Amino acid sequence: MKDLSVIGGGSWGTALAIVLAPRFERVRLWVYEQDLAERMRTTRRNDVYLPDSTLPANIEVSSDVHASALGAEVVLGVMPSHHARPIYTQLLPVLQPDMLFVSATKGLENGSLDRVSEVMREVIGVQFTPRVGVLSGPTFAKEVARGEPAAIVIASHDAELARAIQHAFSGPTLRLYTNNDPVGVEIGASLKNVIAIAAGVCAGLGLGANTMAALITRGLAEITRLAIAAGGEARTLSGLAGLGDLVLTCNGELSRNRTVGFQLGQGRTLDEILGGMRMVAEGVQTTYAAMDLAARLGVELPITRQMYAILREGKSPREGLRDLMDRSLKEE
Incomplete structure (x- = not known):
């Protein structure tokens, strides 16, 4: 895999982009705030959510959500849970069946009480059946971005997806285990x-x-x-x-x-x-x-x-x- 899209430029989304940058040729990081995205492109730092870490050169920062996901092989969602439905709905025009979707959002949707992977299947499912996995584990963004060793889980009913993400994301400081219980x-x-x-x-x-x-x-x-x-x-x-x-x-x-x-x-x-x-x-x-x-x-x-x-x-x-x-x- 060569092209990763990270949707969500908070502390955890930024940390994941940083730690995964060596694993991909191109990493696109979508940041909601246009002024923050502009500063990040200039200073190579997320001065609001993760100010002590520098963005590697292959991370492209954008506040254009469509441009951030267009043509990506993996779409990694790291938005707050209450924003998941509107953001995936907004992304629909550029999503494709051959993409792998990974949710790193931790929370339940109020009202529907859906898990975020259920929200993704419901929203994206109007166009095609998405291949979805969920990423979780004991991680603080600041420590992951500093390169301190961490272990997390990629869970999916799709064993092939879980293995693909495990191999794509695992590196010297981040170890992934597969799990079939999302x-x-x-x-x-x-x-x-x-x-x-x-x-x-x-x-x-x-x-x-x-x-x-x-x-x-x-x-x-x-x-x-x-x-x-x-x-x-x-x-x-x-x-x-x-x-x-x-x-x-x-x-x-x-x-x-x-x-x-x-x-x-x-x-x-x-x-x-x-x-x-x-x-x-x-x-x-x-x-x-x-x-x-x-x-x-x-x-x-x-x-x-x-x-x-x-x-x-x-x-x-x-x-x-x-x-x-x-x-x-x-x-x-």
Whole structure:
């Protein structure tokens, strides 16, 4: 493969373009903000989302979404989940059946409750049946862009696509594993952000390692329940896209979702926190979608339920923690 299109110029999209640039002759990076795209072409840096990393020479930056994808062999989507449907709809005129589509977006679509790969199939499917895979795992954009070793998963029901992307994307600092359970991977990728907000709340309240260990363990349990109910496999959630990503996001200070939770635990309101952020914390909207999906599938998500009450209903973090601990006693 020679031609890669990366749709989404936030921190993760930029980091993926940087780490994958040596693997392709041509990498096109679509950036929504025209002024940012112009600066990136001049300075070779994303001064808003990833200011410390330099773009390799073969990365072409554009704010023209059609030009960014036209003729690409691989289209890698890295937009926020709530932008996925309109962006793929906008891309339709230049998409072709021989393209491979990979989603690196972590989140659920509010309203439909679709996973992003489902959104892609629905939108692109009006023209042809797309070949789709999902990319996820324990990664912070800044560390990937610096060339620190990382391991992620490419999941698809299309084994040939998964192997092709594995070989195309893997290199000295990025190792890909294949997986045939995109449902489990996408649910894990989405719900870990909700648990990460809860982890931040605990840290903001000054709670220690015992609390964090319990939160991560029980958080993984409820993510797994939802994934299985949605058609995923339990084993997926014990791997990189489940436990691996959950541990990283709950403990790493680079996590935007953990940061939101930390500030909530410190007493700030959600509006204050989000008003001061340029980057998207997917876990906030995912919390709302996850509660709707849990209701649809008949799954209990006690941690997510308390996060919903804190984020949407204004419940105090300490009250949410108390109610979580006071629930009726159960078997593990």
